Each structure stands twice: as structure tokens, then as C-alpha cells.
Amino acid sequence: MGDIQNTDNIESNIDNNNNNNVSLESSSSSQNNNTNTTTTTTTTSVDNLQVGVLSISDQSTPTIETPNQQQQQQQDDNNRGVSNETIKASLDGLKHNSLKTTFPNSTNHQYIDVNTQWITNKLKERESEFTEKRGMSIFLGTWNVNGKKPSESLDPWLKDPSMSLQPDIYAIGFQELDLTAEALLLGDTTRSLPWEQHILNTLQGDYVKLLSKQLVGILLCVYVKKEHKPHIANVQSDIAAVGIMGMMGNKGGVAIRFSFYNTTICILNSHLNAHMDNVLRRNQDMKDISKNIKFINESSTDHSTINIFDHDQLFWIGDLNYRIPLPDNEVKEKIKKKDFYNLFLVDQLNQQMKAGAVFEGFQEPPISFAPTYKYDAGTEEYDSSEKKRTPAWCDRILWKTHKKAENVGILSYKRAELISSDHRPVSASFVIKIKVVIPDSKNRIYQEIVKELDKKENDSMPDANISTNMVDFETIKFMQPISKQLIFENIGQVIARFQFIPKLDETILCKPWLKISPLAGMMIPKEKVTIDLTIYVDNLTSGLFNINNNSTNSTNESMDDILILHLENGKDYFISISGKFQKTCFGNTLDNLVRYPHPIRNNLPIPPEQKKLSIPKELWRIIDYIYYNGLKEEGLFIKSGVTKEMELIRDCLDTAEPFSSISFSIHSMAETLIRFLESLVEPVIPFNMYQQALDASSSPLSCKTLVSHLPSVNYNVFFYLISFLIETLSNQKENDLKPDQLAIIFSTVLLRPSPQSQLSQFPPDATTVKKKADLILHFLISKDLIN
Amino acid sequence: MSFPYEYIFKYIIIGDMGVGKSCLLHQFTENKFVPDSPHTIGVEFGTRIVDVNNKKIKLQIWDTAGQERFRAVTRSYYRGAAGALLVYDITRRITYNHLTTWLTDARNLTNPNTVIMLIGNKKDLEGQRDVTYEEASAFAKQNGLIFVESSAKTGENVEEAFLRTAKLIFQSVQEGNVDLIPDGGITKNPPQTITDKPQDASKCSC
Ligand SMILES: Nc1nc2c(ncn2[C@@H]2O[C@H](COP(=O)(O)OP(=O)(O)O)[C@@H](O)[C@H]2O)c(=O)[nH]1
Ligand SMILES: [Mg+2]
Numbered sequence: 001m002g003d004i005q006n007t008d009n010i011e012s013n014i015d016n017n018n019n020n021n022v023s024l025e026s027s028s029s030s031q032n033n034n035t036n037t038t039t040t041t042t043t044t045s046v047d048n049l050q051v052g053v054l055s056i057s058d059q060s061t062p063t064i065e066t067p068n069q070q071q072q073q074q075q076d077d078n079n080r081g082v083s084n085e086t087i088k089a090s091l092d093g094l095k096h097n098s099l100k101t102t103f104p105n106s107t108n109h110q111y112i113d114v115n116t117q118w119i120t121n122k123l124k125e126r127e128s129e130f131t132e133k134r135g136m137s138i139f140l141g142t143w144n145v146n147g148k149k150p151s152e153s154l155d156p157w158l159k160d161p162s163m164s165l166q167p168d169i170y171a172i173g174f175q176e177l178d179l180t181a182e183a184l185l186l187g188d189t190t191r192s193l194p195w196e197q198h199i200l201n202t203l204q205g206d207y208v209k210l211l212s213k214q215l216v217g218i219l220l221c222v223y224v225k226k227e228h229k230p231h232i233a234n235v236q237s238d239i240a241a242v243g244i245m246g247m248m249g250n251k252g253g254v255a256i257r258f259s260f261y262n263t264t265i266c267i268l269n270s271h272l273n274a275h276m277d278n279v280l281r282r283n284q285d286m287k288d289i290s291k292n293i294k295f296i297n298e299s300s301t302d303h304s305t306i307n308i309f310d311h312d313q314l315f316w317i318g319d320l321n322y323r324i325p326l327p328d329n330e331v332k333e334k335i336k337k338k339d340f341y342n343l344f345l346v347d348q349l350n351q352q353m354k355a356g357a358v359f360e361g362f363q364e365p366p367i368s369f370a371p372t373y374k375y376d377a378g379t380e381e382y383d384s385s386e387k388k389r390t391p392a393w394c395d396r397i398l399w400k401t402h403k404k405a406e407n408v409g410i411l412s413y414k415r416a417e418l419i420s421s422d423h424r425p426v427s428a429s430f431v432i433k434i435k436v437v438i439p440d441s442k443n444r445i446y447q448e449i450v451k452e453l454d455k456k457e458n459d460s461m462p463d464a465n466i467s468t469n470m471v472d473f474e475t476i477k478f479m480q481p482i483s484k485q486l487i488f489e490n491i492g493q494v495i496a497r498f499q500f501i502p503k504l505d506e507t508i509l510c511k512p513w514l515k516i517s518p519l520a521g522m523m524i525p526k527e528k529v530t531i532d533l534t535i536y537v538d539n540l541t542s543g544l545f546n547i548n549n550n551s552t553n554s555t556n557e558s559m560d561d562i563l564i565l566h567l568e569n570g571k572d573y574f575i576s577i578s579g580k581f582q583k584t585c586f587g588n589t590l591d592n593l594v595r596y597p598h599p600i601r602n603n604l605p606i607p608p609e610q611k612k613l614s615i616p617k618e619l620w621r622i623i624d625y626i627y628y629n630g631l632k633e634e635g636l637f638i639k640s641g642v643t644k645e646m647e648l649i650r651d652c653l654d655t656a657e658p659f660s661s662i663s664f665s666i667h668s669m670a671e672t673l674i675r676f677l678e679s680l681v682e683p684v685i686p687f688n689m690y691q692q693a694l695d696a697s698s699s700p701l702s703c704k705t706l707v708s709h710l711p712s713v714n715y716n717v718f719f720y721l722i723s724f725l726i727e728t729l730s731n732q733k734e735n736d737l738k739p740d741q742l743a744i745i746f747s748t749v750l751l752r753p754s755p756q757s758q759l760s761q762f763p764p765d766a767t768t769v770k771k772k773a774d775l776i777l778h779f780l781i782s783k784d785l786i787n
Numbered sequence: 788m789s790f791p792y793e794y795i796f797k798y799i800i801i802g803d804m805g806v807g808k809s810c811l812l813h814q815f816t817e818n819k820f821v822p823d824s825p826h827t828i829g830v831e832f833g834t835r836i837v838d839v840n841n842k843k844i845k846l847q848i849w850d851t852a853g854q855e856r857f858r859a860v861t862r863s864y865y866r867g868a869a870g871a872l873l874v875y876d877i878t879r880r881i882t883y884n885h886l887t888t889w890l891t892d893a894r895n896l897t898n899p900n901t902v903i904m905l906i907g908n909k910k911d912l913e914g915q916r917d918v919t920y921e922e923a924s925a926f927a928k929q930n931g932l933i934f935v936e937s938s939a940k941t942g943e944n945v946e947e948a949f950l951r952t953a954k955l956i957f958q959s960v961q962e963g964n965v966d967l968i969p970d971g972g973i974t975k976n977p978p979q980t981i982t983d984k985p986q987d988a989s990k991c992s993c
Contacts, residue, residue, distance in 0.1 A: 570832075
């Protein structure tokens with residue numbers, strides 16, 4: 001509980017001050033001078049005080065420049081020597097009173113918690129749903145004590161017999177509590193102690209002090225009934241000085257604000273500038289004070305500030321110093337007749353308020369008591385001095401209710417007959433409808449609000465709909481691409497960005513036989529995107545399904561994958577891909593093919609004692625067919641086949657259907673031979689012999705040696721193929737084929753680098769092509785090389 | 788001044804298909820029961836800010852697909868979970884029998900401090916109960932899990948399940964067992980204050 005003070009700042013200001021020894025010195029000497037000259041009783045008010053200029057601003061350290069001359073009145077306790085100790089002790093008070101609380105600089109970067117702000121605002125909007133109104137009373141008192149120490153009982157002022165119950169809040173303001181220069185210059189607040197003690201004695205044990213705040217002679221103390229203490233929060237105070245030079249604390253205001261249950265209350269005690277003709281000055285004082293007093297906004301996270309008007313109830317009490325501009329005797333006459341009404345009509349404050357010149361929106365309870373100023377102290381007589389100050393209602397209590405809050409009810413407005421000062425104390429009591437939180441309701445509404453926020457946040461996540469999570473491609477054939485479409489639709493409120501992502505510990509998005517397009521994209525709300533999924537099994541990927549699989553009694557190999565389609569800041573969609581790959585002799589291995597006595601798609605198990613075939617039967621069927629039907633064909637192996645026909649031939653090879661069941665040109669069969677060899681997962685001359693083969697190509701003998709080292713199936717295939725090609729060339733007259741043509745065509749399929757090797761470059765360079773062709777050519781032209 | 792949330796905890800909900808994982812998520816984040824929501828094919832998530840020891844914590848809950856065929860893929864979402872809710876359906880013993888496999892996955896794929904909570908869902912279907920509370924409770928004890936029976940339909944014990952897990956995670960954080968690293972499923976908010984000494988955000992001037 002306490003003032004919000006930026007301690008760091010104060011600390012550093014003290015340091016600054018200590019460096020400023022000169023100013024301290026001069027101020028203490030001025031104090032001593034001062035005490036020496038203030039032993040006489042005068043009626044000079046502190047208004048006329050002449051002092052050195054104490055410059056105070058938010059940023060700078062207070063410094064006291066050359067003090068001129070000082071007049072100070074003190075009626076009791078005259079001999080107050082000011083020791084250095086006292087000065088030191090009161091330094092704290094100086095900081096306290098004359099340094100404005102510094103607020104964080106709004107240009108500094110800071111984390112602004114907008115979510116909490118939003119929740120707080122929502123909660124505020126719905127306050128009526130979780131609060132109930134309870135009438136509570138507040139007592140406000142103001143007294144200009146004219147520098148007097150407490151001497152009389154405060155009961156007549158503070159104990160209001162008309163109130164059946166004790167007030168829930170007491171706010172008591174004094175002015176001219178301390179007219180000493182120590183108070184003015186050094187912020188000495190020791191004079192307030194006896195007054196505060198006196199008040200506490202009067203209120204007895206039922207009240208606790210919330211806070212008291214002093215600016216020179218202006219003191220404001222707030223007390224609450226003990227039972228309310230736990231329901232009070234954010235107690236803050238601030239001061240504004242508008243005195244000498246417009247900045248000294250002999251005139252000004254002190255404000256205390258707090259949250260009372262869920263109602264915010266601000267009380268301001270001020271002492272405005274004096275004298276009959278200073279009306280405009282007083283108006284300005286009021287405005288300056290309102291403007292300069294600031295508090296930290298506790299319900300905001302961005303360190304913003306609020307002012308006195310940002311409260312449900314604002315009470316403004318004090319010696320406002322407005323006068324009655326009539327001749328003294330006329331005023332006194334009317335007072336005698338209790339004709340307060342006509343006096344009030346000309347009262348400066350009333351006039352100014354009516355004109356809208358000051359205290360805009362404030363109200364004052366009707367005055368039914370005599371002016372409270374100016375009395376001969378200790379008597380019931382109005383001013384009998386030479387000055388003969390006209391009686392006036394200097395001491396007032398006003399209030400302003402926020403437009404969103406419920407107005408207060410007036411219980412009383414009166415003066416008390418305490419005579420020690422030249423002013424009479426004034427008091428007012430009000431009933432305030434205090435908003436009291438019903439904890440369960442508040443909790444429920446808080447939960448609702450947070451839930452709403454959560455829901456909004458969940459809703460604002462992108463959302464999309466996918467046409468299916470299961471894409472079944474059914475039968476997939478070698479080298480035949482199949483595409484399926486997915487429709488992805490943005491059904492959320494925000495832009496949806498999507499992207500296929502790899503599974504845990506994987507770097508590829510999907511299996512190599514699947515193509516996804518697009519891989520990533522963006523959709524505005526309601527927009528749809530078609531995602532193409534294409535399966536294409538080629539030479540490079542067919543091996544996955546054709547070989548290394550002992551489930552021999554299945555014609556088809558299942559193809560599966562799961563794709564993860566990820567929405568940025570949203571969910572992930574799993575898409576299962578399935579299909580059955582139709583096994584084929586294409587994209588197979590020689591080793592595998594020679595194990596099957598049956599066509600590859602014939603669902604028959606390999607007989608236990610089955611010997612390996614010497615060459616794949618499919619190869620034999622192709623070559624056998626060409627041998628009988630095409631050796632003399634012109635352009636054999638040069639002209640292209642027809643894709644569709646080649647697919648049919650492939651089916652025949654895989655199912656053992658006779659070629660007679662389909663029709664095709666011989667060129668389709670010839671190309672099938674080339675494609676078959678090309679599709680072999682590993683070529684007839686295996687990858688690991690590729691480089692050797694290139695090196696051997698220059699010498700027929702080396703070539704022979706090389707071939708003799710081929711694995712047996714490969715050797716068989718090579719031998720069979722070369723024999724067939726030699727046979728083909730023997731029909732040269734009809735088919736017009738040249739050995740080097742065949743050598744080039746077949747060398748590229750028989751001799752391939754591994755796709756993973758660096759040797760595989762496309763297009764291959766001319767020397768490599770020639771070397772490869774040479775190797776085959778040796779066999780084609782020297783027939784005995786192969787035997 | 789308090790932040791809207793000081794920590795983010797990542798949760799995963801795992802268990803067989805149809806045990807009510809998605810319903811639990813919706814009940815917790817939106818307070819409603821959607822009886823016929825489509826099967827989760829993929830991973831969804833929801834968030835909610837909760838209070839634990841007066842700290843606001845944002846729970847980010849990942850609801851995974853329970854289908855066996857997605858098992859391998861779903862595993863990638865376990866990584867970095869601060870809490871795992873392992874759900875079975877009290878009316879279908881088979882879902883209970885599969886708990887060991889789920890638990891093995893959870894143990895292997897999360898970090899040792901991950902709080903795992905066993906939830907027997909569909910408590911409202913008492914008549915069709917297939918797994919007794921005592922049996923599951925013993926299983927939980929044996930495996931060091933916290934256990935609760937809930938109903939995503941009536942909402943019974945749903946908050947309890949999510950909040951108890953959050954409390955245990957928070958306790959772990961306070962005891963310093965858990966590093967504030969995103970991969971641990973726990974992040975401090977705002978991120979730039981991670982290196983700061985822990986500050987009592989609720990401290991107030993009065
Ligand atoms: N009676 C009852 N039904 C439930 C409960 N939770 C989920 N369900 C139903 O169980 C089915 C599967 O729920 P869902 O949340 O989709 O299961 P998930 O596959 O684990 O995500 C749906 O038909 C729900 O309506 C519950 O607590 N009680
Ligand atoms: Mg689900």
C-alpha cells in the first residue's frame with residue numbers, strides 16, 4: 001500500500017542534490033535567518049511570503065537560488081532553530097513533496113500485453129453483471145487551521161450525530177496546517193503528525209489510515225473502516241503546486257485515489273490562491289491542479305496514466321478561497337438574517353460555476369450555513385482587524401460523478417463550530433453506490449471472456465477441408481502414369497498456407513514413384529486448390545516392387561505412402577496413398593527373372609527344386625519372335641515402335657499370353673527388346689564393371705576377357721544377344737543394318753553407369769559413347785570373340 | 788501486471804481411434820460435445836489459457852489420429868510434448884489392451900519429464916463398462932501414471948485431467964527439472980524474458 005513512486009528516480013535526484021552543496025548551504029542559512037525573524041505575531045498570511053526561487057520541474061533537481069527576504073508568521077512554538085539534522089531529516093519530505101512522480105516515458109520500448117488489456121476491457125464492459133451496488137457513506141471534511149496545532153476536540157466536526165451509522169470512509173483535508181518555511185522549502189511534514197494523531201483518537205479504533213499526503217500546508221488523510229481494508233486497492237497519491245511562481249506548494253492540491261471494492265474514488269484537497277479579486281487565478285489554479293495530477297493506470301499494461309476525472313466519484317474539497325463580492329457590512333447583515341440564499345447568488349464560486357468557467361460538471365450540496373471565514377481566532381467574531389476581510393465561503397466541498405457512474409446522495413453539508421482557527425471546518429457526507437464484486441459471478445464472466453478469446457483464437461487458426469484422406473490408385477502398371485486429384489478448400493476465416501512436410505526423421509516428402517503438385521500453396525478463404533498426385537513407376541523405381549520380395553504368390557505389389565499436408569499455424573492432414581503395382585519383367589533383374597519358370601504375373605509359387613533358367617524366358621520370347629518374323633525387316637531397331645502396342649506386348653510377356661492374340665508391328669517388338677534391356681535394374685554388364693568395360697573397349701582381347709568375367713546369367717544373356725545380333729547382320733542386304741548402328745543402339749542399354757554414380761551424366765560425352773559402341777562392335781565384327 | 792500467459796505447454800492426446808480424443812479436446816477448449824465429428828485424419832490442435840497457481844498458462848493441445856496405419860506418422864508429433872494424455876474407452880477393452888503400445892511410444896518419443904496421464908473416457912456409459920476403475924488404476928500405479936476417468940460427453944473430469952497435468956508440469960518447471968526450451972514442450976512467454984531471472988509478475992505496489 002502506498003504512493004507509487006519511482007524510487008530509482010528519487011534516489012538519483014538525491015545524489016544530484018548532494019552534489020549541489022551550495023544550494024543546500026544557502027537554504028539552511030536562510031532557515032536560520034528565518035527563525036530569527038519570525039518571533040512576532042503578525043496576521044500576514046503566507047500568501048505574501050517572499051522567498052528565493054525554488055525551481056522545480058520534473059526532470060531537474062530542486063535548487064534554491066539566492067533567498068531574498070522572508071517573512072514568516074508563527075503563533076506558537078516560536079523558537080524553532082533548524083539544525084542540520086532537521087534539514088537532512090526533512091530532505092525526504094522535500095523529495096516527497098516537491099518532486100512530481102515521474103511516469104515512464106512512453107517512447108521507451110516496452111512489452112504491451114494487449115491480450116490482458118483486452119480481457120480487462122471486456123471485464124469492465126460487463127462489470128454490472130458481476131457487481132452489486134451497496135450504499136456506503138463517505139465523510140469529507142476540510143479545515144484551514146491557520147497554522148494552529150490541535151487544541152480542541154474534533155468531535156463536533158468529525159462526528160456527525162445526524163448519521164445513524166459511522167461513515168465507511170473519512171477523507172479529511174487541512175490547509176495552512178504548516179505555515180513554516182521548513183514546510184514550504186524543505187517539505188517538513190512533522191507538523192501533520194499531531195493532527196493525524198488527533199484524528200485517529202477522534203475516530204477511535206474503528207478506522208485505519210489508508211494514506212495521508214501532504215504538500216506544505218495542505219494535508220489530506222483518508223481513513224476507512226477496518227472491515228473495508230481488504231477491498232481497497234491501487235491507492236495512489238499525487239500533488240500539484242500552484243503557489244508562488246505558479247509552482248510552490250503554499251498553494252496547490254493533494255489527491256488520493258483508490259479503488260473501493262469495484263468503485264474508483266478520487267479525493268482532492270486544495271488550497272487555491274487568495275484575495276477577493278483573484279477569481280481568474282483561482283479558476284486557473286483549479287484547472288492546473290486537475291491537469292497536473294496524474295496516476296498510473298492500474299488496469300492497463302502499457303503504463304498509461306489517468307487523471308482525477310477518470311474515477312467513478314471525484315470529490316474536491318478545500319479552501320477554494322472564493323469570496324462574496326459585497327460590502328462587508330452588507331454581508332454581515334445578511335448573515336445575521338441567515339439570508340444565505342442571496343449571499344450564495346453572488347458567491348464567486350457559484351457565479352463562476354454557473355458561467356462554466358471553473359469546476360465544470362461539479363456539484364455542491366446546498367449551503368445552509370454561514371460563511372466560514374474569516375474569524376478572529378479563538379472567538380466567534382468575524383475579522384475585527386483593520387483589514388476587515390469580508391466573510392466568505394472559502395471552505396467548500398464539491399463532487400463530480402463520472403457519467404457512467406451513479407450519482408451520490410447527499411446526507412449533510414455543514415460547518416462545525418471549532419474556533420481555534422480563523423476558518424470554521426466544513427464537512428459533507430454522501431452515500432455512494434459502491435460496486436461490490438460477486439466473486440462467483442466475476443469468476444464465471446472472466447472464464448467466459450477467456451473462453452471467448454480462446455475460441456476466437458482457435459477459430460482464427462486456418463482450417464481447410466480435404467476432399468479425401470485416402471487416395472487409392474488401384475492397379476499401377478510399369479511406365480504408365482496415373483493421376484488423381486485432391487481438392488483442398490479453405491473453410492476457415494483466414495488465409496491458409498499449406499505445404500507437404502516430411503515425416504519424422506525423413507527428408508523426402510513422399511516415395512520416389514509419387515509426384516505431388518503443387519507441393520505448397522496458399523488459399524484465401526473459400527478458395528480451392530486442386531492437388532495432383534501422380535504415380536509413375538519407371539526403370540528407377542520399379543525395382544522396389546519387382547524384386548526383393550518373396551511373397552511370390554501375389555501378382556501385385558502394394559504401394560503405400562502417407563503424406564502430411566501441413567497448414568501453417570493449423571492442423572496437419574494425413575493422406576494415405578495406396579495402389580497395387582502390377583509386377584512385370586520390366587524394371588526387373590536378370591537374377592530374379594531367371595528364377596521364375598512361370599510368367600511373372602502367374603500367381604504360381606516357384607517349385608522347390610526349380611533350377612534357374614539360363615536366360616530370362618521373356619528375353620527368349622522377344623528374340624525368338626524377331627528371329628522368325630523380323631530379321632529381314634528394313635530399319636529393324638532403327639524405326640520406333642508404337643507405345644500402345646508395346647504395352648500389349650509387355651502384358652503378353654508377363655502373362656504368357658501368346659503374341660498371336662494381339663497385333664503389332666515388328667518395330668514395336670524390336671523396341672520392346674531395347675526397352676527391356678534398358679529397364680533392367682542392373683544392366684547386362686553390371687555397374688561395377690562399367691569402368692573396366694570402358695577401359696577395355698580399345699582392345700578386342702580385353703573385351704573378351706571382360707565378358708568372360710560376367711556373372712553367368714549376364715554372360716548367357718550377352719552371348720545370346722550378340723549371337724542374335726550377328727544373325728541379324730547376316731541379313732544386312734534386306735534389313736540394311738550396319739554393325740556400328742547396332743553397336744551404338746545396344747551399347748547404351750547393355751552398358752550403363754549406376755544412376756547413383758558420378759559417371760552417369762546426361763548427355764554422355766562423345767568419347768564415352770564411342771568407347772561403349774566399340775566394345776559391342778568388337779563382338780559384332782569378330783565373330784570368334786564370343787566363343 | 789500479469790501477462791495473458793507466462794508459459795506455453797504442449798500436450799498430445801493419444802490412444803486408439805474412437806476413444807474420444809477429439810471430443811475431449813473440444814470439450815476442454817470449447818466446452819461442447821460434438822458427438823459426430825469426423826475422425827481425425829491428421830493432427831489437430833486447440834489452445835486454452837488456464838490458471839495454475841495463479842500463473843496463466845497457455846495449453847497447446849495436439850490431437851492425433853488413432854488409426855493404426857498412421858501410427859508411424861503420428862509418432863513425429865510426440866517430440867517436445869510436455870504432457871501426454873493417454874486415452875482409452877472404458878466400454879471397449881481392446882482400447883485398454885493397446886495402452887502398453889501407446890505408452891511405449893510415449894515413453895520412447897517424449898522426454899523423461901513429460902507428464903503422462905491415463906484417461907478412461909466415456910465414463911457416462913457406466914452400463915457398458917468393460918474395464919473396471921480398479922484395474923486401470925492398478926495399471927496406472929504400476930506405470931507411474933496419474934489416472935482419471937472422464938466423460939467428454941458430460942464434461943466430467945475433463946478440466947481435471949487437463950489441469951492436473953498442467954499442475955504437475957508447472958511443478959516440474961518450478962523445481963527446475965525442465966528446461967525452458969521449446970523442444971521440451973514448455974516455453975516462457977514473452978520469449979525475450981526467458982533469460983531473465985524469474986520475476987514475480989503478480990507483485991503489486993499495494
Ligand atoms: N457416450 C460418450 N461418447 C463419447 C465420449 N467421448 C466421445 N464419444 C463418442 O465416441 C466417438 C469417437 O469420438 P472421437 O472424439 O472422434 O474419438 P477419437 O477418434 O479418439 O478422436 C464419437 O462418436 C463420440 O461421440 C464420451 O465421453 N461419452
Ligand atoms: Mg479424433
